[in-house]
Amino acid sequence: xxxxxxxxxxxxxxxxxxxxxxxxxxxxxxxxxxxxxxxxxxxxxxxxxxxxxxxxxxxxxxxxxxxxxxxxxxxxxxxxxxxxxxxxxxxxxxxxxxxxxxxxxxxxxxxxxxxxxxxxxxxxxxxxxxxxxxxxxxxxxxxxxxxxxxxxxxxxxxxxxxxxxxxxxxxxxxxxxxxxxxxxxxxxxxxxxxxxxxxxxxxxxxxxxxxxxxxxxxxxxxxxxxxxxxxxxxxxxxxxxxxxxxxxxxxxxxxxxxxxxxxxxxxxxxxxxxxxxxxxxxxxxxxxxxxxxxxxxxxxxxxxxxxxxxxxxxxxxxxxxxxxxxxxxxxxxxxxxxxxxxxxxxxxxxxxxxxxxxxxxxxxxxxxxxxxxxxxxxxxxxxxxxxxxxxxxxxxxxxxxxxxxxxxxxxxxxxxxxxxxxxxxxxxxxxxxxxxxxxxxxxxxxxxxxxxxxxxxxxxxxxxxxxxxxxxxxxxxxxxxxxxxxxxxxxxxxxxxxxxxxxxxxxxxxxxxxxxxxxxxxxxxxxxxxxxxxxxxxxxxxxxxxxxxxxxxxxxxxxxxxxxxxxxxxxxxxxxxxxxxxxxxxxxxx
Amino acid sequence: xxxxxxxxxxxxxxxxxxxxxxxxxxxxxxxxxxxxxxxxxxxxxxxxxxxxxxxxxxxxxxxxxxxxxxxxxxxxxxxxxxxxxxxxxxxxxxxxxxxxxxxxxxxxxxxxxxxxxxxxxxxxxxxxxxxxxxxxxxxxxxxxxxxxxxxxxxxxxxxxxxxxxxxxxxxxxxxxxxxxx
Numbered sequence: 001x002x003x004x005x006x007x008x009x010x011x012x013x014x015x016x017x018x019x020x021x022x023x024x025x026x027x028x029x030x031x032x033x034x035x036x037x038x039x040x041x042x043x044x045x046x047x048x049x050x051x052x053x054x055x056x057x058x059x060x061x062x063x064x065x066x067x068x069x070x071x072x073x074x075x076x077x078x079x080x081x082x083x084x085x086x087x088x089x090x091x092x093x094x095x096x097x098x099x100x101x102x103x104x105x106x107x108x109x110x111x112x113x114x115x116x117x118x119x120x121x122x123x124x125x126x127x128x129x130x131x132x133x134x135x136x137x138x139x140x141x142x143x144x145x146x147x148x149x150x151x152x153x154x155x156x157x158x159x160x161x162x163x164x165x166x167x168x169x170x171x172x173x174x175x176x177x178x179x180x181x182x183x184x185x186x187x188x189x190x191x192x193x194x195x196x197x198x199x200x201x202x203x204x205x206x207x208x209x210x211x212x213x214x215x216x217x218x219x220x221x222x223x224x225x226x227x228x229x230x231x232x233x234x235x236x237x238x239x240x241x242x243x244x245x246x247x248x249x250x251x252x253x254x255x256x257x258x259x260x261x262x263x264x265x266x267x268x269x270x271x272x273x274x275x276x277x278x279x280x281x282x283x284x285x286x287x288x289x290x291x292x293x294x295x296x297x298x299x300x301x302x303x304x305x306x307x308x309x310x311x312x313x314x315x316x317x318x319x320x321x322x323x324x325x326x327x328x329x330x331x332x333x334x335x336x337x338x339x340x341x342x343x344x345x346x347x348x349x350x351x352x353x354x355x356x357x358x359x360x361x362x363x364x365x366x367x368x369x370x371x372x373x374x375x376x377x378x379x380x381x382x383x384x385x386x387x388x389x390x391x392x393x394x395x396x397x398x399x400x401x402x403x404x405x406x407x408x409x410x411x412x413x414x415x416x417x418x419x420x421x422x423x424x425x426x427x428x429x430x431x432x433x434x435x436x437x438x439x440x441x442x443x444x445x446x447x448x449x450x451x452x453x454x455x456x457x458x459x460x461x462x463x464x465x466x467x468x469x470x471x472x473x474x475x476x477x478x479x480x481x482x483x484x485x486x487x488x489x490x491x492x493x494x495x496x497x498x499x500x501x502x503x504x505x506x507x508x509x510x511x512x513x514x515x516x517x518x519x520x521x522x523x524x525x526x527x528x529x530x531x532x533x534x535x536x537x538x539x540x541x542x543x544x545x546x547x548x549x550x551x552x553x554x555x556x557x558x559x560x561x562x563x564x565x566x567x568x569x570x571x572x573x574x575x576x577x578x579x580x581x582x583x584x585x586x587x588x589x590x
Numbered sequence: 591x592x593x594x595x596x597x598x599x600x601x602x603x604x605x606x607x608x609x610x611x612x613x614x615x616x617x618x619x620x621x622x623x624x625x626x627x628x629x630x631x632x633x634x635x636x637x638x639x640x641x642x643x644x645x646x647x648x649x650x651x652x653x654x655x656x657x658x659x660x661x662x663x664x665x666x667x668x669x670x671x672x673x674x675x676x677x678x679x680x681x682x683x684x685x686x687x688x689x690x691x692x693x694x695x696x697x698x699x700x701x702x703x704x705x706x707x708x709x710x711x712x713x714x715x716x717x718x719x720x721x722x723x724x725x726x727x728x729x730x731x732x733x734x735x736x737x738x739x740x741x742x743x744x745x746x747x748x749x750x751x752x753x754x755x756x757x758x759x760x761x762x763x764x765x766x767x768x769x770x771x
Contacts, residue, residue, distance in 0.1 A: 050734035056628030067652045
């Protein structure tokens with residue numbers, strides 16, 4: 001083999017594309033010929049250099065904006081009714097679209113594309129038609145920004161795979177109120193203009209309900225729906241007896257044919273309402289729903305099993321106080337949002353216990369929640385807290401799509417079969433509760449330390465807690481102690497009953513659970529502090545503005561006392577006025 | 591926030607993406623753009639040797655893709671099809687504007703260095719490539735960087751396979767000389 005033949009074949013030799021015979025010949029030549037050897041090493045050097053070059057380079061300027069301008073212009077100048085593919089689209093009314101495929105003009109897809117588009121061609125074409133007409137309609141109405149039923153449609157349906165059925169039949173027309181049904185092989189995306197996308201997964205039945213208040217609603221009969229919305233309060237997902245509203249978020253929702261539902265919030269906050277029960281689900285949390293009980297308390301999937309079980313028993317199995325105490329005892333800092341959701345649901349004494357637990361596990365204390373406002377603490381407060389604490393609460397779980405689907409299916413199955421086992425380790429529970437109580441004591445001690453500290457003036461408590469509050473707090477604590485004692489007695493009875501006393505011996509030592517109120521006694525001493533030394537006139541004014549109290553000097557004792565600004569004096573005045581008014585009315589009637 | 595459409599678009603194949611683009615949905619077209627902008631731009635930048643010309647060329651390629659996506663038959667890879675569009679747009683520019691080739695030769699700018707931003711080795715190579723005549727440059731990039739075979743290149747550029755080989759040989763020769771300098 002001569003030099004030029006060898007050099008001609010460098011590429012094939014390098015890429016190992018030659019038969020072994022030629023390859024050997026070239027190799028032998030290279031071994032002998034210095035010139036070719038040199039050429040080949042130069043060849044490989046260049047080759048290696050070329051390999052190192054970047055395959056992808058990002059442009060320094062945003063090139064898409066110009067491209068986008070061009071393509072949007074092209075869409076808007078397109079003919080209003082005729083698509084490239086000769087599909088005639090006629091809007092019958094604002095919300096109904098029919099697509100006539102002109103059989104004669106129908107484009108025959110080439111053999112290559114037919115195999116790809118296959119039987120889905122009609123769907124793709126109809127999706128195209130719907131998209132086109134929607135974009136045209138919107139470009140016309142965008143100035144008005146008002147979408148009302150009958151006048152226009154603000155939603156479009158894109159069939160992504162398979163064939164969804166409309167009211168049980170294959171159809172190219174979808175009206176508001178029609179049931180869209182997917183089988184195991186079909187999926188649909190419902191696009192709501194300016195709101196977001198709702199993906200209807202396989203094996204689902206959903207319908208779109210147009211509402212007059214500019215809110216898009218979908219009703220899910222059964223199946224899985226993933227939502228992604230960018231605007232608050234513009235989209236509601238509902239089943240026959242519950243509804244989910246969000247502030248612009250994305251979540252997955254799965255409901256079975258019996259109405260058992262599971263939701264996972266991927267991003268943002270979703271509010272769930274069912275009868276009297278409400279839940280505020282923050283991102284990374286699951287929440288379950290059972291028609292006969294309503295919505296449960298949101299929880300995270302990696303919470304302790306006993307915590308999840310306790311919530312489940314409380315929510316769906318009449319677990320009552322026992323379940324709640326167990327939940328409180330086993331709650332971790334990450335279960336903060338679950339506990340927040342508990343406050344509006346539980347009775348007064350349990351509220352304090354939850355509050356106390358929250359105070360200890362929260363990174364920033366109990367954000368903006370005052371002890372005396374617990375009674376009126378509702379879902380709006382929960383939402384506020386979640387928003388306030390968002391930065392401090394790290395969401396650790398993020399599922400990929402398949403994982404999430406699996407988790408949701410498992411939960412949904414467990415929920416349907418009531419498979420959550422509530423196995424209480426009574427001893428453990430007694431220990432946990434004891435710990436809770438001890439913690440309560442520690443908290444009080446810390447509080448006492450705060451009060452006696454030299455930086456006392458800046459203490460949170462002094463601002464947050466007036467003398468009046470303290471007295472109330474002490475009373476509450478005493479009441480709680482009694483209540484808890486009583487309640488634990490009841491609990492013990494219940495537990496004894498449930499175990500017949502045969503297999504399990506339950507020894508509950510009440511003394512160990514007594515709340516130590518020594519701390520509070522110390523607090524009592526603070527009453528004697530001369531307040532004048534701590535506040536000057538300006539600070540007092542500031543305090544007045546900060547709180548709803550009136551601070552005045554009790555001249556007899558030379559002490560400052562705090563009263564609510566809207567205290568009984570005003571009330572009495574109001575009552576008097578009302579009385580006079582009523583009497584007047586009566587007199588007039590006569 | 592990523593919408594579901596975007597999520598879907600992120601996970602679907604080129605063929606499905608093309609079909610959805612054919613439906614006229616610009617969201618999917620944006621996905622197609624995002625998926626290929628890096629490769630198309632790198633190709634355009636090497637062909638034109640100038641960031642401004644590359645910007646123009648890239649925009650033209652994507653507009654052509656949008657206009658002609660209905661006729662894309664799927665018998666070749668989407669990326670090869672885009673390459674072909676880019677090559678054609680580049681050749682058209684060469685034909686339409688007699689000064690275009692001159693612009694490529696003389697317009698090697700400093701901006702280019704920051705865009706390529708590789709090791710010295712790569713920068714030298716990129717600099718040397720600017721010196722190649724258009725045809726040789728196209729063949730070299732397609733063969734050595736984009737890994738096409740001579741047969742594919744000959745179809746793309748509408749030339750004989752032998753011509754493609756000759757261009758490559760010429761390109762290598764020039765590059766070796768340039769790199770020694």
